[in-house]
Amino acid sequence: MARSGTANVDGGSRGNPGPASWAFVLKDDADGEVIERTAFMGQATNNVAEYTALLELLDYATAHQFKKLKVYSDSELMVRQISGVYKVKNADLLPLYEEAKELIEQLQSFEIIHVRRELNKRADELCNKSLDAEEKKLGVAAPEKKAKAKPTASPAQKDLRERCLPLIEFYAEDWRNGSPVKPFSEMLLKELLNAIEGKNSED
Template identity: 50%
Template sequence: MRVLLYTDGGARGNPGPAATAFVLQTEDGTVLASRGETIGVATNNVAEYSALVSGLRCALELGAAEVEVRSDSELMVKQMRGEYRVKNKALQQFFLEASRLARQLPVVTYTHVRREHNELADRLLNDALDAA
């Protein structure tokens, strides 16, 4: 099964109260799973990676064969593609965990999208922050 994994993470203040969100859907738009949740105080980049890790775990649980990750975090996408090194110590742990999860899936690709192409994950993220 090929799925699209939309991820988003953000913090109000950087660092500040943070949340993550992901939406896992089929190519025809059927939502298979979605989640938005607060993660305490964190940076935007930590929140972005937390969302990726949660989404990849869910894709594994659902038995996805091919995952296209779509994120508005250019930094995370380029790091996961190997185009940028991960210098930040806090992000290295998340990068390693995301890489470990991705290796358990047959195919994982990463695509950078503009925020307006990531609406549902962005809404879940903001709903979680607003509720906190």
């Protein structure tokens, strides 16, 4: 019995090229069964990983009597190449493209659609899961995030702060009470300038 399905595919490389993985999530349109597959694939580029994900999906689909497929991918390049909008010029991608087209020809209908990454979330999660598992197996620790050092005030800055803050607090209180002797901003500015220059207010 011919089956139809809806799938999401994703491939990723940490380093591009670097450690890479592929994943697909295939839902049977008839009974809602969801098939998820993912695997680490060694060193590869992002684009090779994306094509590998599509090939793995097509291999599985044709082997399990899926004749109609609608596929979602966040790889705009691959989607446009498979759709015939872009030509495949990269020597590494050409054989993958040709293999994918041969498998697609075995289907009764096929559609591939570009989506944003957030709409391809589960396939992306599976890719990262495979990469994380491989890194853990190899003992590769995730880089630690260094806390940003807080700037340390110099003795001169601390002294200036100690002299200026009381002035600000004093005039702010006076202003709130509505009884400044002179315009608040003028007096505060004068006192702050005196403090910065190390003068006494009586000078």
